[in-house]
Amino acid sequence: MKKTIDRDINTYAETVESFAQHLEAYMATLTEREQAIFACLIESAMHPLERMRLRSSTDFLSASEQTVLKELLEKNKHQE
Numbered sequence: 198m199k200k201t202i203d204r205d206i207n208t209y210a211e212t213v214e215s216f217a218q219h220l221e222a223y224m225a226t227l228t229e230r231e232q233a234i235f236a237c238l239i240e241s242a243m244h245p246l247e248r249m250r251l252r253s254s255t256d257f258l259s260a261s262e263q264t265v266l267k268e269l270l271e272k273n274k275h276q277e
Contacts, residue, residue, distance in 0.1 A: 237266040 224232055 234266065237270060 224235070227235065
């Protein structure tokens with residue numbers, strides 16, 4: 198049983214690591230603006246402390262772009 202659990206944990210860890218590498222490679226192909234938009238779109242699914250870290254990545258967006266993204270996030274929260 199312990200071997201099965203250890204194997205499952207290792208498989209899960211490898212899957213998470215692989216996903217992180219793929220995500221990092223994908224993010225590297227995006228412009229800074231696209232990265233900020235992507236970050237905002239996934240922000241609602243994140244832990245509140247992680248959200249605070251991401252908010253600083255949208256500082257370079259124009260005020261109107263930030264407003265649109267905030268509205269999208271609020272709309273998404275209300276649909277949950």
